[in-house]
Amino acid sequence: MADEPSTGGLHAHTRAIRAGRADNQNALAPILWATSTFTADSVSEARDLAVDTHSTRFYTRYGNPTVKAFEEVVADLEGTESARAFASGMGALSVIVLGLCSSGDHIVAQRQLYGGTQMLLQTVCPRFGIGVTFVDGTEPGAFAEAVIPGRTVLVIAESPANPKLDVIDLAEVGAIAGPMTVVDSTFATPLAQRPAEYGVDLVVHSATKAIAGHNDATIGVVAGSEELLAWLWSYAVLHGAAASPFDALNALRGVRTLAVRLRQQTDTATALVAALEGHPAVEAVYYPGLESHPQHELAAKQMELAGGLATFELRGGYEAGRLFMEEVRVVQFATSLGGPESLVTHPASTTHVSLLPAELEAICIGPGTVRFSAGLEHTDDVVADVIGALDRVEEIVPSADR
Numbered sequence: 233m234a235d236e237p238s239t240g241g242l243h244a245h246t247r248a249i250r251a252g253r254a255d256n257q258n259a260l261a262p263i264l265w266a267t268s269t270f271t272a273d274s275v276s277e278a279r280d281l282a283v284d285t286h287s288t289r290f291y292t293r294y295g296n297p298t299v300k301a302f303e304e305v306v307a308d309l310e311g312t313e314s315a316r317a318f319a320s321g322m323g324a325l326s327v328i329v330l331g332l333c334s335s336g337d338h339i340v341a342q343r344q345l346y347g348g349t350q351m352l353l354q355t356v357c358p359r360f361g362i363g364v365t366f367v368d369g370t371e372p373g374a375f376a377e378a379v380i381p382g383r384t385v386l387v388i389a390e391s392p393a394n395p396k397l398d399v400i401d402l403a404e405v406g407a408i409a410g411p412m413t414v415v416d417s418t419f420a421t422p423l424a425q426r427p428a429e430y431g432v433d434l435v436v437h438s439a440t441k442a443i444a445g446h447n448d449a450t451i452g453v454v455a456g457s458e459e460l461l462a463w464l465w466s467y468a469v470l471h472g473a474a475a476s477p478f479d480a481l482n483a484l485r486g487v488r489t490l491a492v493r494l495r496q497q498t499d500t501a502t503a504l505v506a507a508l509e510g511h512p513a514v515e516a517v518y519y520p521g522l523e524s525h526p527q528h529e530l531a532a533k534q535m536e537l538a539g540g541l542a543t544f545e546l547r548g549g550y551e552a553g554r555l556f557m558e559e560v561r562v563v564q565f566a567t568s569l570g571g572p573e574s575l576v577t578h579p580a581s582t583t584h585v586s587l588l589p590a591e592l593e594a595i596c597i598g599p600g601t602v603r604f605s606a607g608l609e610h611t612d613d614v615v616a617d618v619i620g621a622l623d624r625v626e627e628i629v630p631s632a633d634r
């Protein structure tokens with residue numbers, strides 16, 4: 233936290249090492265508070281704890297010291313007054329939507345979104361009478377134009393966004409007056425961009441990904457003003473998507489190495505996209521750090537690092553994508569990102585297999601779209617593995633034949 237001694241004026245990379253230790257007594261490493269409840273000395277103390285909107289010693293669904301320590305690190309890194317952690321990124325997003333919107337309200341969201349967020353907005357919101365308008369988040373002014381004065385409660389953006397790493401103008405989202413603005417900043421992490429600096433009200437992370445960073449925790453977090461988070465908390469306590477102290481401990485462990493991991497993953501992704509551009513099996517490469525990326529200048533302006541994610545489209549379509557997943561050896565085939573293992577996913581044959589081509593196109597997924605997440609293996613091994621797999625795909629289904 234900002235009020236912690238000896239951390240003022242330091243870089244975020246340095247603060248990430250020691251933040252969240254306000255309640256750590258003299259233990260160097262974060263303490264695991266593996267308890268579901270806490271004893272009280274008196275009725276008046278229990279009453280005070282029960283109504284405290286950032287309580288840590290009443291009942292773990294209300295709050296927990298290990299979880300609060302993680303919340304304090306994220307608030308510190310994002311530069312916000314406060315943060316609240318949840319059972320997952322989707323736990324955080326569903327609490328925002330269901331905690332802040334009522335029947336008759338309206339949401340503006342971008343079309344390019346994480347699949348779970350998209351499903352929440354498309355299938356759950358209508359059941360509760362909450363209207364949603366989807367816009368192309370990369371089109372200047374699209375969010376603001378879709379706002380219905382007096383009805384729109386939330387504007388939801390994601391940047392960089394699934395699946396082609398579209399970059400959304402944070403200043404434009406932050407400047408929208410009226411509705412509360414939300415940015416899912418999972419792909420960037422707080423070390424690459426800080427949406428709150430642009431006036432965005434709530435910053436969401438699936439900390440399951442790069443923040444915890446070891447593929448051993450499922451946890452989400454929302455950063456913003458204490459007033460807004462206290463309001464959100466009053467619903468969240470009833471929703472029950474509380475973060476587990478064990479996962480918060482793993483996230484606290486992870487965040488201390490986020491800076492070095494993010495730098496290494498950015499280096500690997502940068503080397504890979506350079507090798508991909510011009511490969512005969514590859515139709516297009518999407519990476520915010522590439523000059524060919526449609527929002528490259530915006531990314532350079534608002535992101536300190538382009539990150540470890542890259543997306544590419546194979547010329548051979550569905551069959552090439554399917555083959556590629558089975559040809560990689562160092563890189564593994566799993567759904568997630570930001571961890572030590574380099575991973576690839578092929579949405580058209582896995583997560584989005586039930587969608588028709590037109591439906592896939594509407595959410596910017598092509599038949600040969602592959603998403604790559606850099607891990608921490610040696611850069612040369614990762615690049616050689618991906619290029620080797622593409623060479624074999626090209627031998628089996630030569631793009632010249634199509």
Ligand SMILES: *Cc1c(COP(=O)(O)O)cnc(C)c1O
Pocket residue numbers: 320321322323346348349390394416418419438439440441450451452
């Ligand atoms: C994974 C992810 C989520 C959902 O987070 P979970 O922790 O899996 O619930 C939300 N947004 C983005 C961008 C994600 O990558």
